[in-house]
Amino acid sequence: MQAESKVNILLVDDKPENLLALKVILADLEENLVQATSGEEALRYLLHQDFAVILLDVQMPGMDGFEAASLIRSRQKSRQTPIIFLTAFSTDDNMQFKGYAAGAVDYLLKPIDQHILTSKVKIFVELYKKSEALKQQAQQLAILNSELKQSEERFRSLSTSSPVGIFEIDHQGNCTYTNPRYQAICNITAAECLDKSWLEFVEADDRDAATTSWLNYLSQGNEYTQEFRFLFKEDIVRWLRVRCTPMLRTDGSIQGHVGTIEDITDQKNAEATRAQMFREQAARQEAEAANKMKDEFLAILSHELRTPLTAMLGWSKILRTKKLDEQGTSRALDAIERNAIAQTQLIEDILDVSRIIRGQLRLNLGVVDLQLIITAALDAVRPQAEMKNLQLDICLDDHVGKVSGDAVRLQQVISNLLTNAVKFTPKNGKVEVTLKRVETSWVEIAVKDTGIGIEAEFLPKVFERFRQADSSTTRSQNGLGLGLAIVHHLVELHKGSISAVSPGKGQGATFTVKLPLLQNKHHHLNAGNMSSSASALLPLAGLRILIVDDEVDNRNFLSFIIQEQGANVTAVTSADEALAVLKEIQPDVLISDICMPGEDGYTLIKKIRTLPVETGQKIPAIALTACSHEEDCAQALNAGFHEYISKPFEPSDLITRITKIARLS
Template sequence: MSLQPKVNILLVDDYPENLLALEGVLENLGQNLVRATSGAEALRHLLNQDFAVILLDVQMPEMDGFETATLIRQRERSRYTPIIFLTAFSSSDQMVFKGYSIGAVDYLFKPIDGEILKSKVAAFVELYQKSDQVQHQASQLAAMNAELQQREEMFRSLSVCCPVGIFLTNTNGVCTYTNPRWQAIYGMTYEQSLGDGWSQALHPLDREKVIADWYAVSTVGKDYRGEFRLLLSGGVERWVYAAASPMLGDSGDVTGYVGTVEDITERKQAQEERIQLIAEQAARQEAENANRLKDEFLATLSHELRTPLTSILGWAKLLRQRKLDELAIARALETIERNASVQAQLIEDILDVSRIMRGKLYLNLSPLNLVNIVTTAVENFRLEAEAKNLQLKTFISPPGTFLVSGDTKRLQQVMWNLLSNAVKFTPNGGNIQVRLSAREDQAEIYVIDTGSGISPEFMPHVFERFRQADGSMTRHHGGLGLGLAIARYLVEMHQGSIKAESQGTGQGATFIVKIPLLQSLDNINYQSGIDHILNSRQSSPPSQTNNHHTSEKVPEELLLQGLRVLVVDDDIDTRNFILTALQKSGAEVTAVDSSDSAFTVMQQLIPDVLVSDIGMPGQDGYSLIRQIRNLTPEQGGIIPAIALTGYVREEDINQALAAGFQMYIPKPVEPSILINSVAQLANSLCHSPDNSHTS
């Protein structure tokens, strides 16, 4: 049961039966419902009460809802009270705009959906309650500030009249306050006493010991007691006795020190200057390290992006000269494709890190067999390992199924990153082992190599972002230093752990991944049941069709035979690529460069499938699909639509599907994926019982 007081909700309608109906809908909210049968009565209620929200009928005799709302807004106390207009008279834009122009927050037309009304009112009730809580907290804060100010004035009065010197420092020993007696003892003004100025008066012969004594107690949060000498201007020595105690925060951490100084003619000098120097040096060193890491990462990023770009542009220019033989052309195309894939992977790694830092990386969990993940990853690196004459072996013990709850794509990414590192850092003729085993309730994956190993100095930083053991320009291995950081995050998202082991440089490395196993499932035989299901899921690609009405397997060049496709993209190169790829599969393609042009085409010819970019000047892809979805089916309002875009965040995907696209494909896209996606969407829509579109 809520302990919050009830809030007022004003119901205004000249028909009592309408008020009764509104009360029936809203009574479950548990709030105070106030009735008014006219605008004048509503204004009288507002003289004595505040309301969380006002439900106001538009059509009322004498004073209609618009006039009433205008008067409500003229009163300072109700200037910002939410007003929801209720009417059955008209849904014209002119009336709606009039309502909003005089301060309405919403407009509902009768007959009113009770659930919608209740949810809207509940939202304003909650907002009102929260605002009330904020005001209450503000009042409490003001009272606390007043008390704090009073206490501060009391402290200052005591400090000024105190016969001993008083000082405050932060945790680094930097002085933040001194009283007049302290200033007299030190022979300084208030401004001179702040920061580390006081340490200038310490005697050179005592400075080292005083600093050591202070550092010894301040680093562990203990009291300080000491005698030391001051060397004032003109060579005058003065002994002082200083005592300081730590000030503790609410969590028990030391937030600073409060101390006193008595003139006993120059006691041993406190050591704040040295402590401050050490702190400044540490901060400077940390800043230098951070700048160095940033510069190294930017240099590495530039190198890793420019290197494949050099191959892509170079081979492209050679191809344009049309002087290459068939073998060289094939090599050029393979090189361009491979280096473009490298660039795409670099971008994907950076986007993954961005998702991780924003907390926007999600998993698509389902039961899966780790055996398939491990063996597939190993086979993907088989050719690369053979090229370096590496022995790449897999050991699974005991043989069988290792069932976990996981995201297939992301676990494959973990294995890819670990194996990529192993192959990259293992010299020709070396060995790499991948071992999968089970211990208690966890699956354990070992990736063991005989490569360059990890130095003890770098071991604590192995899984940090942007960190590489060799950040120099002469390093032998590429990469941005993101793979292991991403792998650690993905493993931890699977409730697992990952660690690295190495005997040192040149001694190889071992990476160990542990992921919880699923508990045994009753009445299911792992070998015959689960393996069969998992293998069939992971090895059976969706079938494509020829005429979009059969399940026969057909050549890709005939997959879109006779299919009319409308392509929308403002980038001419991308547009020509999509047009060419789809035409080669038999599609009849119309390609335009803007949403306006696409909508014009739709009015003349209704295509079978729409493939649209999202980020375009003027009207973007979201606006285009919403405009199309407002058309009737006969006008093309239910056309199957694919969003093809370089925006790849989770929120971008959700926004595209919510806007009306059935499918989402990130750029860059391979021709086969594009073609199969168009065919799959066209096939699924024409096989749908009601020919409706789903996302």
Template structure:
């Protein structure tokens, strides 16, 4: 505890013995007695110290007590200091009044009464102590008041600064209480939300959110109020005039210095400009991508047209050349056989090109349909192998197959299209495999995840896996992702080694996907060979149908055709086609009658009854559909019930359906395969064959 400082008392007297006497009397009061032998010395003491009381002798040389008192009272610091005059000479009232006029508190005569003096001085000591204590308290209070005033001024300045910042802020600002009710908003917030200045506490930015975003906004905001994570979301605001504004809402929790939760503070920013800029940038990017894709598509189209022209003209060159040689020059039988073989091979090549183009056209228009039924893949693979065997033999390619004959690979599919898939992959492998290379096809059962199967995509499903593996030229890593694209070839230059339009693999992918399967290609690179893998879901045991010939296998016409003496009526406006069909059918023993128009057909049918009518669909004046309708509705029996097969170059399921609806029993696309046409005629004219062979139409 701090020791209390002594009170100062000033003793002024020119006589040393008087000072000693005063010191002896007052010493026991415990005060600090300061002695001065003259008025000048007393004034010097007052410069540096404060005194509880001054005992001042009146009669002093040079400067008496009254003069000293006058000077003491003139100083601000000592103006209120009590003065007791001491005198031994005059008790005149005049001197006493003068002393009191100068502010003296008492006027004592010498010799002094010790007890009286100590009593009077004690009072002044206590009074000084209390006054000093009061001064200290007052000073402390003044300091505290000054500090509070400074704090209030700083708070007022800070509040004013915050208000100016808030009013001028480009961001909307809002503050909520712990319950999430809005208690403060700045003008920008009100402007963005289109609220009035008298904002009610239950109004929030959620009321302005677009109806389509409101549920999401309410859910995310409610979740935020229940946890401690920061909030950052963008929503659309719908204004009163119907316009849309994008805003970014941010919010965080407010905590006191003690960690007490006070509520939330948040900002709301109008980001419509940024959104529009992003949308414009995205649109520009899309346009650039579209332009690049269009340029690539145009380049691919030009390349495809050039390739198509080459692929169509090349076989025409051989066909027209050999046909003119056969017409204008005499050739031996060996040369004739070679010419016919060349013409047939190139015509088959052209027919395949046209079929691919038509297939792709139907794929693009979404018109390619499948005639699906339970079918075993093994016979289809064997049939495709038989078809491509001559191509492999011509290049001395080792063509091998690995098929588990003990397993039934039954799938739901179109047998013709599945055979087309296998044929395309095999011919593609043979085309790109050098002489004396190796091509193999494998058929096995695997467990795989097929997304199109109505089950869990992650669950394995029994599938038939077809792999065509070759030791050919391989595929570069750059071109590998584009193998199944339409009109895309790794080499599209005029110096390319291998022919084709680049459509076969695109058709393969489409057909496989239509069978709910997957196809992909693997290659280690140029010169490393290629492996194509197809996976098609197998039929489950309770869905399989294994009755006889319902597998959809391609059936061959018996070696001895039962067309002997069968009357066949051929209707086609193309003379070459009529000549070809007449020659073909007569060689099978049929009796052939021809007509070049629908009118001629109706005229001839009134006089005889053919067994089968082969009718072209596209004819001038009257097409085949109209002709068949007139035959069925206007001719008498038995002509009205004649068996009829439609012949048309307009290949496709829709044409087939239209032909059957018009009254035709069968449909054969052009170019006509002789064996296929004869087989269809046999099916119509031979009742027992109709019972044994079931082909879906």
């Protein structure tokens, strides 16, 4: 802490011994004692220094103490300086009166009592110090007020000339200040700003999101930054960026919020224009790539079709023109047959792609045993694998269960994957095939090879039509590049998924197919049934349906007609039970009655739409109700249902609706 500075005390006496005596008496005060031997010398000191108190001898040659006191009092700077007269002579009242009239605050007679003198001087010293402290505080306060005034003027200037709108709200959310730019952006007066929130100008489509995010900000107190469309007078729509941050008191509590609004319409328009340019550029590049890819495909197609024709025509002419022995004839016929089969497969692939493009590829559904399918596919590729001395590792789970699907198409999927694995794996390599149950209700088929692998940049394109990693005339393998695209489409038709992974070129690849297991345990169709009647009788095969209805008869009826169509049904009596079931399983479709005790169907679907995606948020849903008014239908759809069916209804209509919305899952 800085030591307190000493104050000045002026001692005026023409006799040095008196000055020395005063200096000794006042030494304990530890202040700065200034000595003057005449009134003139005292006045000279007063020109340059301030004094807490003056001890002034009355009887001095030349200018006496009374004259000196009068001159001291005549100066503005020393007018209030306390003067104590010291004298050894007259003690009459006239002399004391003259001294007080000259401006003295006290009049002491010599010899002076040192304790009295010290106490009196000490009082004036303390008064002086307090006065100086008050002056310093006053100066500091004046400086602070000046700085505050400058700060206020600077804020007012910045706020007035700010290119963004500024607003201030209190802790309750009421607007307390807006700057001119805010008023200009919103096209309202300063008085109107105090009654209207910026939320009132947000366009209707964005208002719910804006209100929700704003209320979350007010409750949580984090920084706020959002962009919304604002609708102003004359139906003018502008994009604005809203920012806000809390204003905190010294104790950390929120006393209000300060925010800005900024017109970013030009920026948004520029971004939209730039995005459109990028889209158009990407579309052009994609079109150019597609045209190049089609040209390459046509060249490959021509090559692939002409190659077997060359062999077939060549051997046919040899058979016509030359008489071959039995071995030669057999060799010729084998070559013709082999190339005819290869060409037939090429044509089938082209036809399949054509059906896929037109949306005309249909499945002939039945109950399929995947073990049989995989075994048959393995038997077909085993000769080629043995020719290359490939090791086939097979691991098939005997208890994996069955799937609903088209046995022919599923065998096509497995055969294609196995054929590729054998084709692209060099001699003495290995191909692994596994079948296992995953995630309770799914089955996984994996085909892994030690072949040429797939480069990272081509991996995302491996299932695209007309795509081949090598489309040059020097490519090492034949084919049109359609097989994996067909496989991908067939797996998706079975509501499954397929993925491909590869560590890189020369490090092999793994293709994994996931299919939903058939959950219905009451049908007894034979595995591999592919008849059209099976497809017609089981349009809901493999689907998991959740029924919610408090009426037991209705519940049983719904369960019966839906199970008859091959679905796996779970039936519950209330909204609470339905929510509990959703935590355990993932149904493909929800069918709910509207009028139920406790929570009705509207409440149930609203709760479901707030759940996480993995627990049923987007589940396709059908509402059943005895009410048939148009407003009832609208209410059901607005609540979150996809379909609305009035009671009584035709079972076939319900089945059709289920089949329709099941595609959404």
